[in-house]
Amino acid sequence: AQTVTQSQPEMSVQEAETVTLSCTYDTSESDYYLFWYKQPPSRQMILVIRQEAYKQQNATENRFSVNFQKAAKSFSLKISDSQLGDAAMYFCAYRSKGGGADGLTFGKGTHLIIQP
Amino acid sequence: GAGVSQSPSNKVTEKGKDVELRCDPISGHTALYWYRQSLGQGLEFLIYFQGNSAPDKSGLPSDRFSAERTGGSVSTLTIQRTQQEDSAVYLCASSAGTGRSGQPQHFGDGTRLSIL
Numbered sequence: 001a002q003t004v005t006q007s008q009p010e011m012s013v014q015e016a017e018t019v020t021l022s023c024t025y026d027t028s029e030s031d032y033y034l035f036w037y038k039q040p041p042s043r044q045m046i047l048v049i050r051q052e053a054y055k056q057q058n059a060t061e062n063r064f065s066v067n068f069q070k071a072a073k074s075f076s077l078k079i080s081d082s083q084l085g086d087a088a089m090y091f092c093a094y095r096s097k098g099g100g101a102d103g104l105t106f107g108k109g110t111h112l113i114i115q116p
Numbered sequence: 117g118a119g120v121s122q123s124p125s126n127k128v129t130e131k132g133k134d135v136e137l138r139c140d141p142i143s144g145h146t147a148l149y150w151y152r153q154s155l156g157q158g159l160e161f162l163i164y165f166q167g168n169s170a171p172d173k174s175g176l177p178s179d180r181f182s183a184e185r186t187g188g189s190v191s192t193l194t195i196q197r198t199q200q201e202d203s204a205v206y207l208c209a210s211s212a213g214t215g216r217s218g219q220p221q222h223f224g225d226g227t228r229l230s231i232l
Binding site for chain 1 (some may be wrong): 140149159162164166172175207209214218221223226230
């Protein structure tokens with residue numbers, strides 16, 4: 001079974017600064033997807049960014065980018081120019097590309113605080 | 117267009133009662149997922165429906181939990197003889213395809229269930 005670990009329960013960053021959230025995972029599969037989701041107090045999980053394991057290039061979405069290190073099984077999220085609206089819980093998630101359970105496997109989450 | 121809709125938003129009930137939680141996925145999405153989010157366990161996958169195939173129930177914690185999806189659209193998660201440990205936020209998600217396709221899951225706002 002796959003596991004996802006987020007080692008930072010909480011992170012704090014000054015507005016306009018850059019912050020990196022860590023995520024590591026364990027799997028025996030060679031092809032899969034990785035995701036970062038954001039969950040504000042409204043509870044809705046919002047997709048931030050997605051990465052396919054077989055793609056070498058790191059995914060980027062505006063101020064959000066990932067550092068995907070497949071051999072190290074690491075998938076960190078970098079948020080540049082942090083904004084107050086970025087404050088939320090951030091979850092790293094794994095999804096198998098093959099057969100078996102199709103649900104996402106989530107980490108425990110990182111609570112991101114933005115200091116004005 | 118409309119996102120994933122869940123009802124009720126909040127539900128308070130007494131221990132031992134049965135509860136039904138509803139999920140209305142995004143129109144046209146063939147895959148539907150239920151997750152449970154609790155303080156102690158984080159986000160857990162419960163059950164997955166794909167089209168008319170038999171559901172993947174591998175994440176259901178006990179036989180008190182069941183779910184159905186009628187007409188390939190609306191889904192109901194039923195918890196019988198509720199226990200205090202069932203208190204959690206229940207999230208529903210839908211996607212246009214399965215894990216192999218890499219289609220992201222879109223989440224609803226969840227139902228917060230409180231067992232007295």
